[in-house]
Amino acid sequence: MYNVAMMEGLARPRHPEPGVELLSYYRELLEGFGPQGWWPARTRLEVILGAILTQNTSWKNVRIAIRRLRRAGLLNQRRLGRASQSELEEAIRPAGFFRQKARTIRHFVSWLDRSYGGSLHRMFRRPPEELRRALLGIKGLGPETADAILLYAGRKPFFVADGYTRRILARHELLRPRAGYEEAQAYLHQHLPRDSGLFNEYHALLVEVGKRYCKRSAPECAACPLEPWLPRRTERAGLPTAATARQGEWV
Numbered sequence: 001m002y003n004v005a006m007m008e009g010l011a012r013p014r015h016p017e018p019g020v021e022l023l024s025y026y027r028e029l030l031e032g033f034g035p036q037g038w039w040p041a042r043t044r045l046e047v048i049l050g051a052i053l054t055q056n057t058s059w060k061n062v063r064i065a066i067r068r069l070r071r072a073g074l075l076n077q078r079r080l081g082r083a084s085q086s087e088l089e090e091a092i093r094p095a096g097f098f099r100q101k102a103r104t105i106r107h108f109v110s111w112l113d114r115s116y117g118g119s120l121h122r123m124f125r126r127p128p129e130e131l132r133r134a135l136l137g138i139k140g141l142g143p144e145t146a147d148a149i150l151l152y153a154g155r156k157p158f159f160v161a162d163g164y165t166r167r168i169l170a171r172h173e174l175l176r177p178r179a180g181y182e183e184a185q186a187y188l189h190q191h192l193p194r195d196s197g198l199f200n201e202y203h204a205l206l207v208e209v210g211k212r213y214c215k216r217s218a219p220e221c222a223a224c225p226l227e228p229w230l231p232r233r234t235e236r237a238g239l240p241t242a243a244t245a246r247q248g249e250w251v
């Protein structure tokens with residue numbers, strides 16, 4: 001039985017099937033924010049460089065670094081392969097951690113040369129799970145960067161379960177508060193259709209929620225489009241939360 005708050009549309013009941021719940025979030029966000037048009041880049045190489053550069057920095061800084069790479073002619077793969085460590089460092093300096101990131105880019109480019117003759121096309125023809133394991137073997141590439149490369153440059157269905165995603169899903173009690181990257185990704189892969197278009201847009205929308213509302217120390221729930229699904233809100237309205245829905249109390 002729904003109470004007054006529910007009838008006024010102020011809170012949403014938790015569906016026992018997490019996939020249905022997750023798709024409700026997706027539809028709400030897509031309607032509210034519109035398509036995000038990710039990844040903002042002209043080529044696959046640019047996506048890959050952006051995925052490496054965006055670690056621990058804002059996208060604004062990445063844009064500056066990409067512009068400097070373009071000006072230096074380093075968005076050309078052959079030219080990038082010949083660039084020295086110091087030349088690369090100088091170009092990407094605005095993105096922060098530039099020594100480490102320059103090394104990672106060089107590791108990636110030389111691995112690509114050795115393994116696929118420098119061809120991204122050949123690289124992305126490899127079975128996705130195998131390719132993911134190979135990318136994770138490159139020094140400096142963690143799961144978030146590898147998955148951003150696979151999803152946004154290769155259109156392979158790997159959800160980028162980044163910090164924003166984990167924070168939002170944990171606050172909504174869909175994930176444990178301390179769920180790690182692999183656990184969060186496995187949960188999303190288990191409950192959502194394995195579709196690269198959906199993963200592309202959904203991740204971009206969650207990043208937007210994280211940046212606008214779901215801040216680390218002071219979430220702005222009252223203004224957030226996901227607020228009607230907030231567990232405390234549904235509990236107060238007498239509706240099923242994640243825990244009760246899992247116990248089959250959802251009606």
Ligand code: SF4
Pocket residue numbers: 168171172209213214215219220221222224225226227228230
């Ligand atoms: S800001 Fe609040 S309502 Fe929005 S996603 Fe975060 S916890 Fe949920």
